[in-house]
């Protein structure tokens with residue numbers, strides 16, 4: 001069998017037994033050069049027009065970039081004119097920002113490039129010449145000596161029309177040389193050509209020459225690039241007069257790693273593009289590099305606190321969407337769908353809020369390496385819910401949207417409802433949909449079955465369990481309570497009454513009269529909001545008497561007692577709905593029988609005339625059915 005992969009040859013590693021970089025760390029940000037408007041731009045289907053470049057340039061300045069490669073002025077009139085426009089418009093290029101432009105090693109093109117810079121305050125002229133065997137042989141037909149001669153000739157020419165030209169004295173000049181295809185160039189030859197260029201330019205410690213060492217094509221694993229950079233840094237002479245710059249491309253998907261290891265290997269500067277735009281698989285991603293530093297506690301000197309705004313501009317100007325999984329910036333990056341992730345994140349936030357984690361001010365949240373707020377993302381966006389989600393996700397959204405801190409049991413119960421819904425729809429449920437589902441499930445907006453219209457809770461003195469001592473007034477604390485109230489049941493109003501130890505149990509007792517026999521198993525309550533608008537939220541879990549069936553009810557009201565009564569009626573409604581085919585569905589009984597039944601029944605009394613409705617109008621069929629069922633002993 002032929003193996004087509006054999007046409008590729010393994011990249012030979014460097015023999016660098018004393019390499020130092022593996023035990024180094026990155027302790028400060030590098031000098032950044034944003035080349036979005038040059039390397040990024042040259043790789044676009046439709047390169048940016050002047051206005052798009054203008055917008056992008058202003059954003060880069062606002063973000064804090066001090067070195068910006070703005071164009072390839074000899075390539076197009078657009079690039080030339082844009083360079084002129086930012087130089088000629090007062091205030092657009094801040095005094096501390098270097099504008100960099102690129103030219104091939106060709107005198108005519110260098111001349112045109114320098115012309116575009118006239119009047120700039122700080123200008124960085126960048127020229128490139130490919131130095132690998134492959135390029136010298138295939139593209140130029142040059143020997144190593146011929147390449148060196150051309151690089152030196154162009155450097156001298158560049159010098160003569162920039163820093164050596166008295167008419168250019170108003171500009172502070174800096175010079176960058178890129179041995180293009182450095183990553184595929186023999187390290188010894190890279191040193192030789194750069195030494196020659198250095199001698200031609202004559203840099204100083206105050207104004208060093210930039211040797212930009214590109215992985216024009218990423219050739220090998222990132223450690224090999226780091227070795228190449230360490231070799232260069234330790235073998236080039238007059239290191240103090242040199243700024244070693246990186247320019248990694250991402251052909252093997254390792255550009256970020258290569259840039260990081262190569263900084264450990266001694267580089268001072270990094271060239272790249274926001275979100276890794278650039279030739280083929282892109283330049284190294286400057287957002288990732290900067291925020292990687294940030295999450296190590298090192299401020300990168302670039303402000304990504306409103307990353308969404310950056311994304312907007314980048315997407316509009318590049319006409320390429322940012323991948324939803326792009327590090328830091330992707331829309332799905334600060335989202336968790338899966339249950340166990342949501343659970344851990346939620347617990348992390350709770351611990352942080354309560355100061356319960358032992359990390360003081362340090363960011364320690366499971367699954368989230370960065371506080372989304374630091375890049376302008378909201379917490380709401382973090383947890384999203386689909387059929388892969390657990391109780392924590394929906395509970396988080398209910399907490400955020402409705403300010404309801406659901407007890408664990410209710411989280412479990414509601415999660416089943418959410419999961420079923422998401423599964424049926426086959427998609428994510430939006431947070432509005434989840435909060436609406438909660439309101440509907442627990443009848444928060446309206447309870448079509450039971451609505452409490454009026455009620456009073458009184459002490460039932462008729463049943464004194466603790467006889468008062470002689471000469472003392474009756475002790476009321478332990479006396480039963482009596483619920484008397486008007487409850488709209490399926491739209492019609494009835495008077496219910498019942499006894500119990502407190503308001504909830506007396507209403508529960510009243511409900512027995514309509515065939516709803518619930519025991520309260522759990523009760524939780526908390527306040528919502530504060531000041532005058534404060535409300536009580538009550539959660540009641542009930543078991544159906546004599547069964548293991550459990551239902552939850554939720555009530556919200558300014559009055560804490562009424563909130564708990566509403567919660568019980570919410571549970572009662574859930575109970576009825578959870579029992580399809582139960583006694584509720586038996587056929588209706590005649591009204592006359594019903595009236596008799598109502599009178600007989602201790603719990604349910606149709607009022608003579610409440611809100612203009614007569615009891616003789618009858619009660620809804622399902623309740624009628626309950627009564628019928630009761631009468632039948634079901």
Ligand SMILES: CC(=O)SCCNC(=O)CCNC(=O)[C@H](O)C(C)(C)COP(=O)(O)OP(=O)(O)OC[C@H]1O[C@@H](n2cnc3c(N)ncnc32)[C@H](O)[C@@H]1OP(=O)(O)O
Pocket residue numbers: 039042072074075076104105106128139140150180216279
């Ligand atoms: C890795 C990088 O990103 S490098 C930057 C790449 N960016 C760009 O190329 C974007 C802008 N480029 C352009 O607008 C054009 O390519 C220009 C203006 C630079 C040159 O355009 P053209 O003169 O039409 O040449 P073209 O690009 O087609 O081909 C390059 C030619 O220059 C030759 N060449 C390259 N470098 C040199 C040099 N230093 N001296 C003399 N000739 C050179 C090549 O061998 C080739 O010659 P050939 O046509 O005889 O084979």
Ligand SMILES: CC(C)C(=O)C(=O)O
Pocket residue numbers: 039102128178180181212214215216217247249
């Ligand atoms: C011009 C050089 C720096 C370049 O873009 C590259 O080699 O990738």
Ligand SMILES: [Mg+2]
Pocket residue numbers: 039214216247249279283
């Ligand atoms: Mg490049």
